[in-house]
Amino acid sequence: MLSRGNDKEGSNLFYGSHTIFVIWISKDYMGIMTLQPHSVSGVEMRKRQAAHIEAPPQAPGQPRPNTCCLCWCGCCKCLWNEDRIERTERQTCTKMDSIEADEEQRPSLEELLSWARSFEMMLRSLEGREVFREFLRSEYSEDNLLFWLACEELKKETNPSAVDEKARIIYEDYVSILSPKEVSLDSRVREGINQSLAEPSNMMYEEAQLQIYTLMHRDSFPRFLNSSVYRDLLASRRRTCLDT
DSSP states (O other): OOEEEEOTTOOEEEEOSSOEEEEEEOSSOEEEEEEOTTSOOHHHHHHHHHHHHHSOOOOTTOOOOOOOOOOTTOOSOOHHHHHHHHHHHHHHHHHHHHHHHHHHHSOOHHHHHHHHHOHHHHHHSHHHHHHHHHHHHHTTOHHHHHHHHHHHHHHHOOOHHHHHHHHHHHIIIIISTTOTTOOOOOHHHHHHHHHHTTSOOTTTTHHHHHHHHHHIIIIIHHHHHTSHHHHHHHHHHHHHHHHO
């Protein structure tokens, strides 16, 4: 059930059990809003709207006053609409910057050729690791590289509590026989890790990391160099160099 009333400025107010509906029509503006019982009064909100509508036009380049706009039809040029447009423009620029950054991060022909000469150099390259990881994923051995990278991160850690946490995660993810991502380690290395769990250190996986590094170097890396993943990328870079 709604009841009707008027405020001091002539706006039509309809009172519901939990909500007040305010409708007003002027020469240049028509508006409708709903007010909760504890929200700002209809008269006060009407004054805010009138102050925004009747204010003199702003000179070019001058900021508009910080008014409260409840015009859902978007007919007023409020700061909220301007901020929304500005945010959209910033997001578009960010996306374009990201695309340009991706173009710049693509490995050069010289870098691609250097990978074939040095497994270590490829692993130290962010782009090299990503391409090699793509190849390992096709052979279902991606976990070897992920384990090696996790060990590298652990070596850099100096906070004792962080070392304990990261060492435990590495064990659960790559060493535990219950993990679906378990890497291939011999029994001697695995036993040494189990003993180190009592007092974890940032170097506790060093021997296991070397074992997986050797496996990737001798087994996976030669196949990677002969794979379509690497050869197609190399051919693409050569064509790019010829075109430029």
